[in-house]
Amino acid sequence: MAIEQLREQIDQLDIQLVELLAQRQEVTTAVGQYKKEVGKPIYDPVREAELIKERRALAESLNVSPDLIEDLLRRMIRESYQTQHNAYRSVLPSQSKIVIVGGGGALGKRFVDMFERSTYRVEVIEKDDWSQAESIVKDAKLVIVAVPIKLTEQVIKLLPALPDDCVLADLTSLKDAPLKAMLAKHSGPVVGLHPMFGPDVPNFVKQVVVACDGRFPEQYEWLIEQITIWGAVIQKDDAKQHDSSMELIQAMRHFTTFVYGKFLANQDPDLEHLLRLSSPIYRLELAMTGRLFAQDANLYADIIFGAENSKTLADKFKYELDSAIELLEQSDKFGFKQQFEDVAAWFGKKSNEFLTESRAMLKTAQDSRDLK
Amino acid sequence: MAIEQLREQIDQLDIQLVELLAQRQEVTTAVGQYKKEVGKPIYDPVREAELIKERRALAESLNVSPDLIEDLLRRMIRESYQTQHNAYRSVLPSQSKIVIVGGGGALGKRFVDMFERSTYRVEVIEKDDWSQAESIVKDAKLVIVAVPIKLTEQVIKLLPALPDDCVLADLTSLKDAPLKAMLAKHSGPVVGLHPMFGPDVPNFVKQVVVACDGRFPEQYEWLIEQITIWGAVIQKDDAKQHDSSMELIQAMRHFTTFVYGKFLANQDPDLEHLLRLSSPIYRLELAMTGRLFAQDANLYADIIFGAENSKTLADKFKYELDSAIELLEQSDKFGFKQQFEDVAAWFGKKSNEFLTESRAMLKTAQDSRDLK
Numbered sequence: 001m002a003i004e005q006l007r008e009q010i011d012q013l014d015i016q017l018v019e020l021l022a023q024r025q026e027v028t029t030a031v032g033q034y035k036k037e038v039g040k041p042i043y044d045p046v047r048e049a050e051l052i053k054e055r056r057a058l059a060e061s062l063n064v065s066p067d068l069i070e071d072l073l074r075r076m077i078r079e080s081y082q083t084q085h086n087a088y089r090s091v092l093p094s095q096s097k098i099v100i101v102g103g104g105g106a107l108g109k110r111f112v113d114m115f116e117r118s119t120y121r122v123e124v125i126e127k128d129d130w131s132q133a134e135s136i137v138k139d140a141k142l143v144i145v146a147v148p149i150k151l152t153e154q155v156i157k158l159l160p161a162l163p164d165d166c167v168l169a170d171l172t173s174l175k176d177a178p179l180k181a182m183l184a185k186h187s188g189p190v191v192g193l194h195p196m197f198g199p200d201v202p203n204f205v206k207q208v209v210v211a212c213d214g215r216f217p218e219q220y221e222w223l224i225e226q227i228t229i230w231g232a233v234i235q236k237d238d239a240k241q242h243d244s245s246m247e248l249i250q251a252m253r254h255f256t257t258f259v260y261g262k263f264l265a266n267q268d269p270d271l272e273h274l275l276r277l278s279s280p281i282y283r284l285e286l287a288m289t290g291r292l293f294a295q296d297a298n299l300y301a302d303i304i305f306g307a308e309n310s311k312t313l314a315d316k317f318k319y320e321l322d323s324a325i326e327l328l329e330q331s332d333k334f335g336f337k338q339q340f341e342d343v344a345a346w347f348g349k350k351s352n353e354f355l356t357e358s359r360a361m362l363k364t365a366q367d368s369r370d371l372k
Numbered sequence: 373m374a375i376e377q378l379r380e381q382i383d384q385l386d387i388q389l390v391e392l393l394a395q396r397q398e399v400t401t402a403v404g405q406y407k408k409e410v411g412k413p414i415y416d417p418v419r420e421a422e423l424i425k426e427r428r429a430l431a432e433s434l435n436v437s438p439d440l441i442e443d444l445l446r447r448m449i450r451e452s453y454q455t456q457h458n459a460y461r462s463v464l465p466s467q468s469k470i471v472i473v474g475g476g477g478a479l480g481k482r483f484v485d486m487f488e489r490s491t492y493r494v495e496v497i498e499k500d501d502w503s504q505a506e507s508i509v510k511d512a513k514l515v516i517v518a519v520p521i522k523l524t525e526q527v528i529k530l531l532p533a534l535p536d537d538c539v540l541a542d543l544t545s546l547k548d549a550p551l552k553a554m555l556a557k558h559s560g561p562v563v564g565l566h567p568m569f570g571p572d573v574p575n576f577v578k579q580v581v582v583a584c585d586g587r588f589p590e591q592y593e594w595l596i597e598q599i600t601i602w603g604a605v606i607q608k609d610d611a612k613q614h615d616s617s618m619e620l621i622q623a624m625r626h627f628t629t630f631v632y633g634k635f636l637a638n639q640d641p642d643l644e645h646l647l648r649l650s651s652p653i654y655r656l657e658l659a660m661t662g663r664l665f666a667q668d669a670n671l672y673a674d675i676i677f678g679a680e681n682s683k684t685l686a687d688k689f690k691y692e693l694d695s696a697i698e699l700l701e702q703s704d705k706f707g708f709k710q711q712f713e714d715v716a717a718w719f720g721k722k723s724n725e726f727l728t729e730s731r732a733m734l735k736t737a738q739d740s741r742d743l744k
Binding site: 003006007009010011013014015016017018019020021022023024025027028030031034051054055058059062063064065068069071072073074075076077078079082196197200202207208210235237241242244245246248249250252253255256258259260261262263264265266267268269271273274275276277278279280282284285286287288289290291292293294295297298300301304305310311313314315316317318320321322323324325328329331333336337339340341342343344346347348350351352353354355357358359361363364365367 | 375378379381382383385386387388389390391392393394395396397399400402403406423426427430431434435436437440441443444445446447448449450451454568569572574579580582607609613614616617618620621622624625627628630631632633634635636637638639640641643645646647648649650651652654656657658659660661662663664665666667669670672673676677682683685686687688689690692693694695696697700701703705708709711712713714715716718719720722723724726727729730731733735736739
C-alpha cells in the first residue's frame, strides 16, 4: 500500500481517537458532578488502580502494550481531574466563613479559590485591612495565615482575638515557630499546614499537604477532610521533625543548587553548546539547576536563611566536598569506589527505584523533544 | 444517571480506545516496513511536527484539550518507534563487514545488534580473540572500539593494521586522546563517536551521538547516515571542545552529586520520611541523587578521574561554596539575592524554558504517583 494511503488511515484513526476523548470527557465530567453531589473526594486511588489493572489486561489480550495504555490512561485521568471539578462539596454548612490573611498572595489566592469553589464565604485580610480585622474574623470558622515566612510570626501576633471554636492555621514552610506563635495567640483549635507545592499546580490532586497538630485535632478535622476532598494527601508530622526534614529537602538542596549555578555561571560555558551535546539525563541535570534561577530570589533566600541549621549543614557539606577533593588529589579511585558503595548501601533499594522512576520520566521528556 | 452506568460507559469507551490503538499499531508497522524498504530514517521530525499540529487543531474543534492530544500522540509515536523497527536499511551493501572491539560489553552489544538489524555482517573482538584479530579485520569496512575508557588508547595501539578504506571509530566518552591514538594507528578514515546515552535506551530515536572528525569525512559519511537511519541525531563537534563540555556536563555534575549523596548518607535522615513529605520536585531532587548510586561505581570513577581538569574544577566549585557559606555566616540575604540575580542573568531566558520543561515533566511524574 502506498505511504499516502497509510497516512490517510492514520488520519482517520486519529479523528476517531479525538472523538472518543471528547465522549470520555463528557462521561467523566458527569462522574465529577456525581462525586461533588455525594461529597466524594476527587481522587480515588483504589478505583484508579483497579481501572488501570483492567485496561492493562485488556490491552494485552489485543496485543497492545500494557505500559502504553497505562501511560495514556494516566494522562487522560489527569485531564479529567482538571475538567471534572469546578466545584467541591463543603464539609461545613454552605456559606461558613473563612478568613485568609494574605489571601492576595499567589498561594493564598489558590486557597481562596478552593474554598470559594466549595461554597464557603471567604474574606481576605491584606496589609491595608488591619483596622477592620476584628470585625472580619468575628464569625470565622477558620483563619489561615498565608503571608511570607519572615512575616508569619509577626502577623500571628497582630491578629485580633478569634472566636473560641475558630480554627487557626498557617501555610508556612517551617512549622515549629509559627505553631508556637499560634498556640500563644489562640486558645482554640490550631493546626500548622505546609502545602508541598507551589501556587502554579493545576489542581490539588495527589499534592502533599503536611499537617502539624497544635491543639484540639477533633475540632479541625473538618479542615483536613475538606483538603482531602480537593484531592490532596495529608501527611501528619511533628513540627520539629518536619522542620529538620525541610532543612535537607528544601534548604540544603536549594543551597547546593545555588552554588552549582554560581559555579556554572562563572565557568561561563556556551550553554547552547552544552545543551546540544546533552542527552536527556544531562539536560535534566542542567534544567534542575537552571529552573531555580527562573524563580523568586526572595523565596529561596527565605527558605535557606530561615532554616535554623543551614550554616551547620553547609559546613558538613563542605567537609564532604573537601574529602572528595582529596580523593581527586591523590587519584584515589579505589577510595572513591568504596565511598560510592557506602552511599549506595545507605540508599539501599531506593536507589534502584529512583533509577527506574527517573528512566520512565526521561522517556516522557524525550517524547516531546524536537530535534533537528 | 447512576455512577455504575457512567462507569460502564467509560469501560466501553476504553475498550474502543484499546481497539483503536491496536489498529493504529498495524498501520504504523506498515509505515515502518515502507520506511525500511525505501531507506527512510525512522524519525521524521517534520512529519511528526505536522501531524501534531493538525491533531491539536482537530482537538480544539471538538473541545478537547490540544495539550492532551499532543501528549497522547507523542506517547503513541514513541511506542510506534519501538514496534515499527526491527530492521533497517543498510547504507553499505548488505553483508558488509563490521568489527566491534569490546562488542560483548553493554554498549558494544547495542551497536552489534543495530548493525545486524541493518543486515551487516558483524564480528566481535573480545580480550581472548586478539590472536585472530588480524584475520578478523582483514575485509572490515568499519572497526569500532567499544571498550571501557581506561583501556581505549591501549586497545587502539594493539589493533592490527586495517584495510586502507576501513573506517576506524570509537565510542568513548572523551574524544581528544582516543582520536589522536586512532589517527596515529590508522592512515584511513577516522571518526570519534560519543553516544550520549546508556545501553538501556529502548531504541536510538532522538538520541544524541556526538561525532568528532579525525580524517576523510567523506569516507565515513555512510556511517553517519547509518546512525541517522536508526533515528539518532548527530552533533558534530571539535574533540577538545567536546571534552571540556563533558567536564561540566558529566564529570563535575556527577562529582557534586556524589558529594551530596555522601552528605545525605552521613546526615542519615529517615529516607522514607523525607519521601513521604516530598512534593514531586523534591522527590525528583532526591531521585536524581539516589539514581547515581544504583549504577556502576567504576563508570563514574572513570568519568570523574578521567576528566583532565576535575581537580581544578572541583577547587573552583569549592571556592563558590566557600563564598556561599560566607553569605550564611553573615546572614547576608541581600548578597545572596544579588548573586542569585547574577546567575539568573547568566542563564537568561533558558532558566524559564527549564522551568516550563521541568513542570511538564513533573506533571507526568505526578500522573503515575500512587498515594495512600
